[in-house]
Amino acid sequence: MADGGFGRLIGRKRHLLGIAGLDPRAVASVLDLAETYISLARKGGARDVLRGRTVLNLFFETSTRTRTSFELAGKRLGADVINMSPSGSAMAKGESLLDTATTLNAMAIDVLVVRHDQAGTAALLAQKVEACVINAGDGAHEHPTQALLDALTIRRHRGTLAGLTVAICGDVLHSRVARSNVRLLTMMGSRVRLCGPPTLLPAGAAEWGVEVFTDLRAALREADVVMMLRLQRERMSRAFVPSSREYFRFYGLDPEKLALAKPDALVMHPGPMNRGVEIDSSVADDLAHSVIEEQVEMGVAVRMAVLDLLVRDARRNA
Numbered sequence: 457m458a459d460g461g462f463g464r465l466i467g468r469k470r471h472l473l474g475i476a477g478l479d480p481r482a483v484a485s486v487l488d489l490a491e492t493y494i495s496l497a498r499k500g501g502a503r504d505v506l507r508g509r510t511v512l513n514l515f516f517e518t519s520t521r522t523r524t525s526f527e528l529a530g531k532r533l534g535a536d537v538i539n540m541s542p543s544g545s546a547m548a549k550g551e552s553l554l555d556t557a558t559t560l561n562a563m564a565i566d567v568l569v570v571r572h573d574q575a576g577t578a579a580l581l582a583q584k585v586e587a588c589v590i591n592a593g594d595g596a597h598e599h600p601t602q603a604l605l606d607a608l609t610i611r612r613h614r615g616t617l618a619g620l621t622v623a624i625c626g627d628v629l630h631s632r633v634a635r636s637n638v639r640l641l642t643m644m645g646s647r648v649r650l651c652g653p654p655t656l657l658p659a660g661a662a663e664w665g666v667e668v669f670t671d672l673r674a675a676l677r678e679a680d681v682v683m684m685l686r687l688q689r690e691r692m693s694r695a696f697v698p699s700s701r702e703y704f705r706f707y708g709l710d711p712e713k714l715a716l717a718k719p720d721a722l723v724m725h726p727g728p729m730n731r732g733v734e735i736d737s738s739v740a741d742d743l744a745h746s747v748i749e750e751q752v753e754m755g756v757a758v759r760m761a762v763l764d765l766l767v768r769d770a771r772r773n774a
């Protein structure tokens with residue numbers, strides 16, 4: 457926010473392409489605004505800051521949570537929200553991404569929310585479309601609104617992110633959630649631990665300013681927050697783990713392993729969960745620790761805040 461706006465400025469618009477490019481003040485501004493939207497949503501209220509604006513959800517990968525969350529967020533702010541998926545669009549007929557961008561420009565979309573299996577798609581579209589672009593996940597690269605909603609959830613329980621030990625465990629290699637969280641949490645002063653089997657840890661992870669573990673028990677010791685990741689089989693080019701049963705034995709979070717973390721440790725998961733693979737049902741449903749449902753609620757509030765900040769800025773620069 458050094459130049460006073462939120463997100464990355466490309467052309468005349470600002471975009472949320474990743475946590476990279478945000479500073480602690482920008483993160484705090486989203487989280488603070490999201491707080492006000494939580495109470496508004498709980499009271500069943502709505503705002504019309506996006507009245508007359510159009511938000512397009514362009515999802516090239518399947519999604520339930522994130523797409524619905526953006527849709528709800530846009531609607532609660534009074535926007536018209538359109539959902540588009542490639543199987544129902546000209547993309548399936550072989551139209552290039554850049555032709556799609558030209559079409560979107562002609563439609564005068566205000567905000568484009570995009571999810572794609574290729575890293576860099578959101579950034580590419582931001583160069584080509586006149587809308588504000590929000591990255592809703594690009595390959596294994598970034599998923600900034602997930603990291604922001606995770607940060608909001610943690611901050612509401614602990615009051616701060618600084619000084620906390622956060623263990624991010626599982627399929628780190630294929631996880632954009634892990635990458636965005638590492639960027640955000642290290643920037644805000646948390647101590648981040650990454651843990652997974654050696655085959656599922658990225659080669660350069662030790663240079664990310666984190667501690668790297670292959671022993672889940674060691675990674676969990678005295679952790680304030682335990683974030684579990686799904687085995688993202690759709691991104692695996694080969695078998696990275698012997699079997700789900702074997703994986704669960706060593707890397708699944710169960711009550712006995714969780715007992716190694718702080719007594720009041722938070723258990724998080726971005727969803728969708730594979731119960732019995734990376735997390736035991738009894739832990740996922742234990743409300744003394746699990747904030748997994750709350751993450752979903754925080755997702756709507758954070759996306760309202762992001763939409764509001766980007767559109768506000770676009771209006772100022774129009």
Ligand code: NCD
Nearest residue numbers: 521522593633686726727728
């Ligand atoms: C995550 C994603 O798509 O990266 N899910 C989500 O956005 N809630 C994590 C995952 O798919 O495992």
